Amino acid sequence: MxxxxxxxxxxxxxxxxxxxxxxxxxxxNLDIKKGEFLTMLGPSGSGKTTCLMMxxxxxxxxxxxxxxxxxxxxxxxxxxxxxxxVFQNYALFPHMTVAENLAFPLQVRKxxxxxxxxxxxxxxxxxxxxxxxxxxxxxLSGGQQQRVAxxxxxxxxxxxxxxxxxxxxxxxxxxxxxxxxxxxxxxxLGVTVVYVTHDQTEALTMSDRVxxxxxxxxxxxxxxDELYEAxxxxxxxxxxxxxxxxxxxxxxxxGNICDVRLADGTMLKADRVNxxxxxxxxxxxxxxxRIETVVNDAMENKITGHIEELIYLGDHIRVRMRVAGxxxxxxxxxxxxxxxxxxxxxxxxxxxxxxxxxALDPVG
Numbered sequence: 001m002x003x004x005x006x007x008x009x010x011x012x013x014x015x016x017x018x019x020x021x022x023x024x025x026x027x028x029n030l031d032i033k034k035g036e037f038l039t040m041l042g043p044s045g046s047g048k049t050t051c052l053m054m055x056x057x058x059x060x061x062x063x064x065x066x067x068x069x070x071x072x073x074x075x076x077x078x079x080x081x082x083x084x085x086v087f088q089n090y091a092l093f094p095h096m097t098v099a100e101n102l103a104f105p106l107q108v109r110k111x112x113x114x115x116x117x118x119x120x121x122x123x124x125x126x127x128x129x130x131x132x133x134x135x136x137x138x139x140l141s142g143g144q145q146q147r148v149a150x151x152x153x154x155x156x157x158x159x160x161x162x163x164x165x166x167x168x169x170x171x172x173x174x175x176x177x178x179x180x181x182x183x184x185x186x187x188x189l190g191v192t193v194v195y196v197t198h199d200q201t202e203a204l205t206m207s208d209r210v211x212x213x214x215x216x217x218x219x220x221x222x223x224x225d226e227l228y229e230a231x232x233x234x235x236x237x238x239x240x241x242x243x244x245x246x247x248x249x250x251x252x253x254x255g256n257i258c259d260v261r262l263a264d265g266t267m268l269k270a271d272r273v274n275x276x277x278x279x280x281x282x283x284x285x286x287x288x289x290r291i292e293t294v295v296n297d298a299m300e301n302k303i304t305g306h307i308e309e310l311i312y313l314g315d316h317i318r319v320r321m322r323v324a325g326x327x328x329x330x331x332x333x334x335x336x337x338x339x340x341x342x343x344x345x346x347x348x349x350x351x352x353x354x355x356x357x358x359a360l361d362p363v364g
Contacts, residue, residue, distance in 0.1 A: 006035035006192035007069050007159035009055065014064035016050050016216075024050050026216040028064070032194060034159075037186050039195045039203040042213030043239070049164060051213075052196045056162050057081050068160065079108070081160075084153030088165040090145045092137040098124070098148050099133035102155045109156060123151040126185060143174045150182065154189070163195045167202065179205050200240050204228065212236050228287075233274050234360040237285035244329050246284040247362065250275055258359050260284060266324045269300040269354035274361050281362035288330040290356040293319070293340065299351040305329065307346045317342065323350070 009032035016025040025047045032038050040048035053059040055066060057078030065072050073081055092101050099120050106116040124130045127147040137145055146166060153161050163182075167175045183206045186193050197203055203210045204224040212219045212227065212235075220227060220236045231237035238245065248268070252259040258272040260282055268284065275282045295302055305321035316332045319342060323329035331350060333342065342348070 006190055008032065008034050010067040012065045014061050014066060016054060017062045024216050030211065032192065035190045035192055037193045037206060037208045039197060039207040039210045040213060041197060041200060041203040041210050043198060046213035047216040048196050048213045052162055052164055052194060055194060056083060056085055082158050084158040084161040086149050086153045086163040086166045088168045090149045092145060092148060094137050097133065098135050101148060102152050105152065105156050119155050123155040126154060127151045142170055143178060146170065146178060159192060161191055161193045163193065165197055182206065212239060231285060231358060234283050234363045237358065237360060242288055242330060244286040244288060246324055246326060248282060248284065250278050250280050250282055253278060257354055260359060262324045264325045266303060270357045270359040271355050273358045275359045282359045283363045284357050285360055286352060286357040288332040291331045291350050291352045293331060293333055293348055293350055295349045296351045300354040302349060302351045304347055305350050307342060307344055310342060310344055
């Protein structure tokens with residue numbers, strides 16, 4: 001990847017309020033490296049899209065400064081920031097052909113006709129649509145229109161591409177295909193991408209790093225694998241991937257491991273991530289795929305569960321159990337020959353390692 005091609009972005013103590021009272025973005029400090037694919041992920045109202053709009057220049061920051069390639073841009077109008085933008089609704093001009101849509105940002109920059117034709121041709125090849133230049137948007141499928149929107153953002157060789165929920169209008173299969181295509185374009189060009197989505201799978205699939213937003217604050221900024229494997233608080237654990245939670249009280253702390261007593265008296269050992277002192281409440285986070293449906297003596301935690309429901313999902317069986325008073329405890333069992341047969345109503349022993357369950361801040 002050609003990192004020299006991208007742009008660096010810095011948010012320095014940035015705040016945003018629409019009414020002068022409620023902060024939608026609270027004291028944001030964020031460094032985005034050249035050539036990085038960074039995703040802003042979070043639920044509706046978390047502040048992620050507002051951050052993108054401030055970076056694009058469509059919304060002013062209420063406080064703080066945004067830098068692009070070490071230059072402050074708060075007072076630079078959107079069309080002078082040299083940023084490519086891709087929207088969820090494509091925002092293509094319906095009366096123009098594909099080639100004319102792509103040429104428009106080049107005309108605004110007063111490029112010569114020959115240069116426009118060359119750049120349009122190259123952009124269409126990037127998204128594997130060289131034969132579609134003469135068509136109008138209405139003659140294209142949703143996926144094709146989105147490719148054109150990506151090509152238009154790339155056509156003038158920007159150092160920074162901003163994408164606001166660009167795949168939200170596509171069906172599941174096409175969305176997954178476009179995820180890989182955008183990822184490969186990024187890898188080939190080395191351009192910096194800031195991507196906004198509420199889709200956690202999309203964020204994990206495409207990103208170098210993910211910033212998880214909630215209530216205007218970044219809860220965690222990590223690589224996708226670290227985000228999934230090592231959530232720093234209960235919000236991130238619950239928002240990223242499927243997750244079991246068990247509430248309890250810390251009864252002992254021994255280095256990185258703590259003992260936790262659940263409400264029904266069950267004792268567990270957990271990785272001490274975000275807990276206070278002995279006697280404090282905690283919520284344990286445990287991924288369904290880390291649980292064994294047989295007793296493994298090497299695993300510190302062993303408990304009995306009652307099977308409430310079995311759902312066949314092809315490559316695995318989703319088992320909903322009642323465990324320690326929680327009727328929504330999920331275990332994923334691989335579907336392969338030799339695995340024990342499970343049945344609704346059955347009581348079985350399950351087990352997991354202490355390192356695989358994280359003791360975090362308490363939630364209801």
